[in-house]
Amino acid sequence: MSPVVKTQYHSWCTGNLSEGCIQCVNGRKLVLFITGLCAQRCWYCPVSEQKFGEDVAFANEWKISDPKNPVELFEEARLTNATGAGITGGDPLVLTERCVEYIKLLKKRFGKEFHIHLYTPLKLVTQERLKKLYDAGLDEIRFHPNIEDKTLWDRLNLAKQFKWKIGIEIPVIPFLEKEMKELIDYAKGKIDFINLNELERSDTQTSHYKIDERNLKQKDAISYGVKGSKELALKLLKYAQSKGLAAHFCTAKLKDSVQMKNRLQIRAKNAKYDFDEMTEEGLLLRGCAYLKQLAPGAGYREKIKQADKQKLLRELEIIRKTVLSKWETPIEIDSEKLRIILPIEFVKKHKLALKKIGVILAIVEEYPTADAIEMTVDFL
Template identity: 25%
Template sequence: MEMAAQIHKTRKAFPDLYHTMHWLSPGATSAAEALRRELLDEISTHTQARWEFAGTKLYTHALSPGCALCGQGTWSCLFINGICNARCFYCPSEQKDPGPPMTSSIEFERPKDYADYVKKFGVRGVAFSGGEPMISFDRVARFLDLLGRDAPDLSHIWMYTNGILVTTDRLKILRDNGLKEIRFDLSAVDYALDNLKKAVGIIPIVTVEIPAIPEDLERTKPLLKTLADLGVNYLNLHQIRCTHFNLPKLIQRGYTFLHGPGVAVLETELTALELIQYSLDNNINLPINYCAFTYRHQFQKAAARKRNANLIKNGWEDITPTGFIRTMILSGDLSSVNNISKYLETKGKKGTDWTTDKEGITIPGSLWPNGLDLSGLTLTVKYHATALRSAPSMRYPNIPIQLNQDRQVIIETDNQQQSIQIAGPKIPGFAKKFLYPQEPDSNQAQSGLDLELEEKICSFENFSPGLAPYY
């Protein structure tokens, strides 16, 4: 049913081109999954191979600080412009908009406003992207300079570039203004290394970040050792995803497409895994990270929700690992409700840590009444997503967040999700499985919930582990 829904959604998203796309068929899925399993099994024999973030991110040796912050959800990507001087076939957008700087759909003309946003939202890492940031070099330098002075809690700042406009003087200016890492898309310049070499020894961390292009596999294999010998610190390989802009070019290349929350390319994942296997088999000491679409789709969206939720949730609410605001309300038998109230009065302050209204007692996971009889109660669970806006959309409840005297942003909460009701005998199972995942065997705990209901709750509480299924 889930796959049928994804296919229907994709047909609606690409109505004119869907029938021309080469989709992985059910019959070919077994062979593709067997090949992936074979690659992963070989990779797993090497101790340098590791998994992070619910098993969605495979890497060797180490992750760059920026990638770690991305997975933890404490970073912000500032698109300094939307214009580029390269024409890569895989680029997801047209790249003809010179600005202004933007993150999470919010424009930031003034560096001061962005620095205040970074501080307000608890951001620890900032990435400059585009477009091509070097086209707006003076703008990057201004933002860097102010972030260094006004956002002292930032631990890492990095920048993406195709490298075409890189010069030694510019690199030194970026370094002196606080840039810690620079990431080169070598595939944009046909793998030319001249400008990459200029950065080694100037910028503290030099990374190569490229899509895993199937046609370039045999060119990329020998490049791995070259990069390691040059002193490159990391190689990031990412899976090509489809947009309305790049899809015609991807179709021309004969790629096989995968249904999912977003459309991705099968061959690019297999290429990334083959490159990782090659590097390990040949003892190439270059840390490699595979950035799969399933990782980006889940963790980067969760990160945005968490940043917003941290600023607006009440003390009696929780934030799930996936970034949704969870509200839990116990209601029902009056005697049982009174027992819960007496218990909570010894654990926290009413109106701050927990609260009551006509619906019942609203309680966070940290004050959960373990050991009390809940059989006469009903647990109502509500989940809310958040979104950042420059102005209210007038569709959802919203809360203004003041960045400084002159600038505010809006956080909206989606109140359209249906409440989930759990009967008393099944409440302890829900609590064990979803409120205490750190306890032994909690992930294997039987919640006692109907399978369909448990899957619905899991979609708000847990990340889908591992690489995405092919069909």
Template identity: 30%
Template sequence: MKAKYQWLNSLLTNNKNEFAQFPEIKWLNPYLADNYIHQRNHLLNKMIDAPLFKATKPYINHISKGCQICGSGKWSCLFITNKCNASCFYCPVPQKNDEVPSTQGLDFKNPLDYAHYVNNFGFDGVSFSGGEPLLYFDRTLEYLKILRQECKPDLYIWMYTNGILSDKSKFMALANENLNEIRFDIGATGFSLDKIKAAKGIIPVITIEIPSIPEEKDRLIAMMPQMVEAGVTNLNLHHLRLTQHNVSKLIKRDYNITSAERPLVVESEIAALEIINEAQNAGLKIGINYCSFHYKHRFQKAGYRRIIAKKIFPDAQITENGYIRTYNVDSIVYQSIKLCAATECLDNKHIEINGVNYGYKVSSSFTETNLSDTYRKQIDELIKNEPENPPADMLLYKIYQFEYIESGLRDY
């Protein structure tokens, strides 16, 4: 485990350097960390259902089809706008300006071009996000209509909203175009269920999706029976994370912050697991899942890398983590692919989708040459069989990271 601990220490250093101008941040100390790990493990052990996606997504009862598609990596999230009409303290990014609908750095001014993109890469699910999609309802509805006209009939489509601008007429219009699921962030509306009640019986699947806010744990636990009565089938709880945009608000709440690829609120994870346990104890049939940062960071990124790599280089060796592997006599190379506007790619690599050119960049993520016979044997075994524990050797650990999606919730 030596190499892994060195890697985790480097993440902590990066996090602290990024937020050095905020000395008020309470970085989790080792003494408290042990207590929180014990508490988390106790909560996980009490859960009947085993966590999904390599133990990164604890849940009870069920998860929505949208979440299943997300975990498989066959999901495209279209940001209808980057403008929002709420001001949630936990929002990780500024959302002040309307921009062209986009996904993964690609702009789609024309909904037909986006439908062709979805078809070309074989996505099974699409979500509309923002910002707030209902700020530009006609735009959202137009993209939904074109997807239904041009894509396979079983394409699963859902929308995220804070619900502020929602009403029954909008729900009816969305349902008429076969929106499968709607996800409300009730944190933006004082945890009101009124808008959700208006969607009941109109949109087939109604989900509440919010960050797991420690101070609101008891309120959410008390509300769960009301959620079920209002028509909510799923409750998705996200890991609250620290960003440059929300740091000034989060530090006022005295949270303990743990380090990962991004800084995370420890109490947020504990609260999510406590809520799941309370629902399990009460025998509620609502599906609840804890959408951990580790799940999102690993599975969403890996899934997108795999889809793009398989489409552009169908004969390449592609790892579980979505990297293209080139393994020769004395070297091993891992590469990743990123799509971009054709005008942004200076090396003239492009693909054509229904008459529209998209550029792509092939980036070398890792290269090791002059491999010894000993290393080759170890690498052969590592590629053939995922180890139960990460390798202690730094070179093998790096290779392990490009080969596999890391399992489990990481220790604090």
């Protein structure tokens, strides 16, 4: 096995990266959160309280409104130029049939070469479920064994019956070095690779999240990475190398500075209006006109949820027509956030006249994602 080397993605590896990882670091893997249902309660699970335990599905940040007709899934794949998808949860095997359906739909829409991997604990792994996934076209399966309990480790053997890539993916927990080395020993010859994720703290409020009780601290003020995780991961890479096992240490910096950035840049280029400006990080800069009752501020998102959408869209259309009767300019109605989007220079030039129409103006920097989270809102 090749020596441990640092990659261009702020990560380390020995051997080759899996196809799923290669696509991911390039921002070309869609994250398909297929359900928040899960039979396990891992004390380090970062999934938010809005998702965990709920049967909700997301394509990246975009909630799939009807899981039986996942139109958002296909549109998100298009907007991000996705060449593959990673299925996660919760535990996807709680809804194996949904996984099978989505794998088939994605392969049919984007072709057999559209690479799909799935990440699952061992608790619900059976030969029958694995066969359904394999027959549907799953290319790569990644298991998340319970590091502190060997009871179900033998289920890794079930995956060897199928001609797909098999991996293990686990967070690197600083005080479990012995157990993780034992897992590497056990997995040798049964899997193709192991992914070691830097353990990160989460803002989740789920009751089973106990990272504070384990006395695990952030390594510094700017990272969610846990102190000691990276140091142990580098030791485990050398250990995996000594066993002839391909391994990759995926850092928090990779996820934020490489994978996420690449995906945002792609989506921004595809989702932006011609007049939108784009930052180097892939965020959008745009001029926005808000109705007075729906300007960004305290409770903004909740106000949008509770709003009479059709009534407000009619108001926005009246404003749009008023603007076009006075000026020749690109102008778009945002039906999700119930606002009007305009070129920045136009908003700055005509701010006094626009305010007389009865709108609140701002220059907004926001993510190009479906949830369009605002980074900055500068009111004019």
